[in-house]
Amino acid sequence: MFVHGIGGIRDAERERRAWLEALAAGARAAGHADVVSGLTQGWLADVRFADYSDLFTDPTAQGDRPTDPDGRQDAAFLEEFVEALVDELARQAEERGDRRAWAVTEDARAQLPRGDGQTQGVAAPVRVLGRVLTTLLQLPGLRGSAQWASGLPLLGQLSQVGRYLARREADGSGRTLDERIRERVLRGTDPARPLIVVSHSLGTVVAFEALSGHHGPVPLLMTLGSPLATGAAVLQRLVPRPPRTPDRVERWLNFWDRDDIVVGRPRIRNWMLPNASGVLPVTARVDSDGVWVHTATKYLRQPAVAGPLVEALKK
Template sequence: MAELVMVHGIGPEDETEEQLRTDWVRALTRTLRENGRQEQADRLHEGSTSVAMAHYRSLFAPYVPQDDWDMPFPEQMALTSEAVGENIMDNIHRHASDPLDSAEAARELSELRTEIGPEQGPYAPVRLVVAMLGRLGPIARSGFAALSSTGVFHLGQVAAYLDDESVREGAIESVLSRVTGDTKAVIAHSLGTVVAYEALHRLDRPLPLLVTFGSPLGLRSVIRERLRPQPLRTPDQLKRWVNIADRDDYIVSTLRLRTLFPETDDVLERTHMVKNANGNPHAALEYLKHWETVAPLAQVL
């Protein structure tokens, strides 16, 4: 019976549903108050506005590395992880605000394409990609790949969603089970935007609003070609879609998501740009500090 459904992205496997829900609600409440929406903030804080977190982190438990050398997934998932990592490097190269970050990513991409060969097998390239990601400015500052096992697991979560049908269906069900006739908005971050996109295509009732931020929906060689359904289109029951991006967010694949959808699409709006803290441009809580992210919610809740 939630009026607001939240969908998390990649992250630690032990980060609980209640922890994520509490953190997101606190951030939303603060942003509402800072922008003169005291009554809405109070309703959210006190629970008068019902909120649910679609939580699916437990589905990734089989793919948690035990140490920096563990590669706990099959070959196809390793290949997908490598491709996701290469796409992330390309994202930084194409739209980083700092020319030095962009140039560094270009050098790493060139080195990666030189060093990876079929004789290495499917797992060595993933380790190489994680090591290279850890050297790139935006990622090194965020700690995304500070440890090899952490970087492998983060890439592996995207690969698991794409390659393990039980993970995919479980994540989609975590969204659909929380969206009811009372739901006015879904907000989604990172991999959660992919889960929400696919889930809402199965929705059998109108949904007023979807807000996505830090979205990899346009990753060229991985996600864009494997999203369901194809070709890309707005979910039929969705009335408004607002997308938020930081150009230094290494997961964000395109700053112009609307160009990937049909020209006749009048539901998905032009992407709103924000500037998150330099330390972690991909963090959900950074996005929730911006009025651009929260204003659409204030209009419907």
């Protein structure tokens, strides 16, 4: 099962094919050319793309801006989340001795909301955070990204993480947004059959929480470009608390790219409790080419990602 992350409305079948094609390319590079046709033609595994993107649609919202009733909870989360991203990117730049990247992050830090009460209303800090992200998009690996001309659209999509974790936005049945998303993701899964989960971005948070209530075997959970390790902004809002590897997960592989703006340092193993079988996430770094590496297909084309995934499918 593929679980997508932040972004707009999805075409589930088109994206399922795109993810499979990227995985096939990664499998070939990893020495598994024998499974390429099985992946693209669908006989190696029954693959579903769990699409919950429409649940973020709000007909009263303007563009991609946060959409809670008064905006304050979204703005508070985004301030915390963006500050955590700045801190992590600055730390990485310092460790690499990359003065240019460090200068960009310090410029972004200087623009963060001051928290002194002088910035009035909700729209003002949102605009400020948009400028902070616009500055971060000047980092090597992100500069020139066609997907994000400025930080404000990116901020709007990052706000989906906060909306999910807010545990509100109930529908007519009283189910909150996060409950409806998890139900959508698990719909049609059979606890009697093994379930391999490949999740990306916000989808890693959704998959983690959904699998905590899943009773079937999960031979492999794969998290790509995950914000799970973003300290208080995300990790401390997870359910269950304290967070632990879902009980039925037999193996958890976590991949991150240094130039992925959504990913903090992969501290998940240090902050996650093991399940009864002792399973903890194992993290590895990959390096993608080109701009805007925060896409599932960039990760799936990596041999280090595709290799163990294909091996799990073969079993």
